[in-house]
Amino acid sequence: MSSIVRAPEPARASFVNDPRVRGIAYQVVLVVVVVGLIWMAATNAIENLRAAKIASGFGFLDSTSGFDVSQTLIPYSASSTYGRAFLVGLLNTLLVAAIGVVLATILGFLIGIARLSSNWIVARAATVYVEVIRNLPLLLQLLFWYIAVLRSLPEPRNSVTVGTSFFLNNRGLFMPKPVLAEDVWMVGAALVAGVAAALVYAVRAHRRQAATGQPSPVIRATLGLVLGLPLLVWAALALATTNPISFDFPLKGTFNLRGGMQVFPELVALTLGLTIYTAAFIAEIVRAGILAVSRGQTEASHALGLRQGQTLRLVVIPQAMRVIIPPLTSQYLNLTKNSSLAVVIGYPDLVQVFMGTVLNQTGQAIECVAITMAVYLTISIATASFMNWYNARKALVER
Amino acid sequence: MTSKFATLALGLAVGLAGIGLGASGASAQATLNNIKQKGFLQCGSNTGLAGFGVPDAQGNWTGLDVDYCRAVAAAIFNDPTKARFTPLAAKDRFTALQSGEVDVLIRNTTWTMSRDTALGLTFTGVNYYDGxxxxxxxxxxxxxxxxxxxxxxxxxxxxxxxxxxxxxxxxxxxxxxxxxxxxxxxxxxxxxxxxxxxxxxxxxxxxxxxxxxxxxxxxxxxxxxxxKEPLGPAVRKGDAQWADVVKWTHNVLLTAEELGVTKANVDQMLKSDNPEIKRLLGVEGSFGESIGLTKDWAVRIIKGVGNYGEIFDRNVGEGSRLKIKRGLNALWNKGGLQFAAPIR
Missing domain, CATH: 3.40.190.10 (Periplasmic binding protein-like II)
Known part of the structure; x- marks a missing residue:
């Protein structure tokens, strides 16, 4: 028996008045209500669909689609399934989003920097670009580019010929399509090896410069390794056995060119529209980021003898990136989601193929809309997570 | 605290009521009663196809499909102008009908088996044989x-x-x-x-x-x-009475043409001795009442828009810019396919 006498516990307030218990109780009630509402909505929808004799479920993804799509990155025909059509649309969306993000970033950075140029004409031109482009609805711009692209290009019979095997007309750009032989893997392996070697060289050069202050010709070495090595292997293979990469050239047909590789005008118009529109916003973000870096940084860099370009590349932009990355992420997400406007110019993206044709042929609106929303959500969350990771790397390290 | 619980309970009640209402609205059996109550007929029409469904600069709709919609409105309200139009793109049309946004879809829509069975639609006839x-x-x-x-x-x-x-x-x-x-x-x-x-x-x-x-x-x-593209009106599945109204409006239009009853002569025809005309115009029998309408429903339709021949002629035939021949759409006794089920 312990001789220590414990102080009597303070009189417990009523169980109902305990803030912790109450807090938990509210949360439980909320979860039950939310889950209940979702469950009721779902069962209600299923019952109503059954009552209205509308087919439901995801079985339709295995049925034959029966329609064709012009631009397919994977083999697809009218005898493929709806699930395959979904993949075709998804890949087309990812294609235009990827090209758009890269081009819009490059163009946006150029315009943003140009707006801050000391050259009056360059700065004004960039200002006019930003103000005109970001103040016009994207839909109008897409239609403009589509009609502009189509009207300014000749008919197939009067194609513009570049060299002997590049053709341009209002059905698109036609170019030779590489046909790969079996031993092409050696060229691929050489490319991988070249990239790896270039990375190692760049890291070494960076360390060397940090240690001794002597710069190395990184760009030239990278070009040599990444391009030169695969070309060498290719040439060696071509001389030793047969050419591992041959080309399928476009040839004139009755209506249009046949064979080769075709870039459709819908893709060009959509990429142009999305790039030019998003670049205007990125330009403003870049300008804001650069202006956020104090002027003293530039002056100090000049005082150290760095040239204007080096100052921008090595001192200003790395610091500006901390301000730029978060809003830039939003622009990437916007671009991806805006690509769904493809439907007005006939580009077969996910919305056009899946929410348009597939939804209409199967009549399964709820399933198609749900899948499409899930896809956009996944793409957006993936992009956002990557950019957040990148942002965390670039953020100021606080100690 | 009581007020918080009260708010929560109220929110819950409203939410559940909303879902409950949604359920009863979607499985309604009485489209015709709803239409009578709201005072107009909501038709799904083309976004713009000359001859079939197209609005002019003032927003007045014309076309064969549009006149079919007006015919149904006339049968219900004795007023063909009680029809309102929702322009629908091809890919949106079935969702609009399924969800109840429109009462009837008359929009050059092909009657196919999958649409008739898996989409929750019922096609009520063919108002234009096409290909x-x-x-x-x-x-x-x-x-x-x-x-x-x-x-x-x-x-x-x-x-x-x-x-x-x-x-x-x-x-x-x-x-x-x-x-x-x-x-x-x-x-x-x-x-x-x-x-x-x-x-x-x-x-x-x-x-x-x-x-x-x-x-x-x-x-x-x-x-x-x-x-083969048999184009025709479609309604939601599960409301047989409403499907009957749309189906028999079509048969009235064809029968009227076959019997020579036109917009101009329908009043004189009321005195006709022909039993078929008497049944059509409601002088004998009460066919309109059996589908929830009035005895003179056919008279209302014909006074409102004329018979099938008249509708065809002014929208797509000789009286229009399209000048399409009757062809497959002539009556069965004139070499075409349009053959009405008899009203008796």
Missing amino acids: QGFMVRKKLGVASAKELNGASICTQQGTTTELNLADYFRANNMKYEVVAFATSDETFKAYDTGRCDAFTTDASGLYSERLRASAPDDHIVLPEIIS
Whole structure:
């Protein structure tokens, strides 16, 4: 028996008045209500669909689609399934989003920097670009580019010929399509090896410069390794056995060119529209980021003898990136989601193929809309997570 | 604290009530009563197809499908202007009907088995027998659809056209490039701009769209008809009474033409001795009442829009710019397919 006498516990307030218990109780009630509402909505929808004799479920993804799509990155025909059509649309969306993000970033950075140029004409031109482009609805711009692209290009019979095997007309750009032989893997392996070697060289050069202050010709070495090595292997293979990469050239047909590789005008118009529109916003973000870096940084860099370009590349932009990355992420997400406007110019993206044709042929609106929303959500969350990771790397390290 | 619980309970109640209402609204059996209550008929129509459903600059709708909608409105309200129109793109039309946004879909829609069975729709008849054709530029020198190997073809997505096209080229072992757009407007504009070698839709649509081309005489319609397209009105499945109203309005229009009852002579015809006319116009029997309407429902329809022949003539036939021959759409006793179920 312990001789220590414990102080009597303070009189417990009523169980109902305990803030912790109450807090938990509210949360439980909320979860039950939310889950209940979702469950009721779902069962209600299923019952109503059954009552209205509308087919439901995801079985339709295995049925034959029966329609064709012009631009397919994977083999697809009218005898493929709806699930395959979904993949075709998804890949087309990812294609235009990827090209758009890269081009819009490059163009946006150029315009943003140009707006801050000391050259009056360059700065004004960039200002006019930003103000005109970001103040016009994207839909109008897409239609403009589509009609502009189509009207300014000749008919197939009067194609513009570049060299002997590049053709341009209002059905698109036609170019030779590489046909790969079996031993092409050696060229691929050489490319991988070249990239790896270039990375190692760049890291070494960076360390060397940090240690001794002597710069190395990184760009030239990278070009040599990444391009030169695969070309060498290719040439060696071509001389030793047969050419591992041959080309399928476009040839004139009755209506249009046949064979080769075709870039459709819908893709060009959509990429142009999305790039030019998003670049205007990125330009403003870049300008804001650069202006956020104090002027003293530039002056100090000049005082150290760095040239204007080096100052921008090595001192200003790395610091500006901390301000730029978060809003830039939003622009990437916007671009991806805006690509769904493809439907007005006939580009077969996910919305056009899946929410348009597939939804209409199967009549399964709820399933198609749900899948499409899930896809956009996944793409957006993936992009956002990557950019957040990148942002965390670039953020100021606080100690 | 009590007030918080009260708020929560209220929120819950409202939420549940909302879901409950949604359930009762979606499975309603009484479309006709709803329409009578709200005082007008909501029709799903084309976004703009001359001859079938197109609004003018003042927003007045004209067309064969539009007149069918007016006929149903006249049967219910004795006033053909009690019809309102919701323009629908091909890919949106079934969702609009399923969700109850429109009461009836009369929008040059092909009657197919999958649509009739899996989409929760009921087709009530065929108001226009059509088939799919192609239009090309004259200067291409193409005389037959069989010569279209390698062509790019503009079409509207979410249509039977899109599927027939794939079937036809597959069956004839030909290649093509399809460019699909959401609305007929965008589709034709792309063809007219030169994006495609050929434009395809129902033959009636080809003649109608050609009028919109920058130079209509530069285009020809190829002779092949590659499909059967029975176009007709559709309603939601599960309301037999409402399906009957739309179905028998169609039969009244055909029967009236067959018996020679027109917008102009319908009042004199009320005195006719012909028993068929007496039954049609409600002088004998009470057929209108059996579907929830009045005895004189047919008189209302014919006074409102005329008979099938009159509707055809002023919208797509000789009295219109389209000048389409009756062809398959002539009455059965004049070499066509239009054959009404008798009203008796």
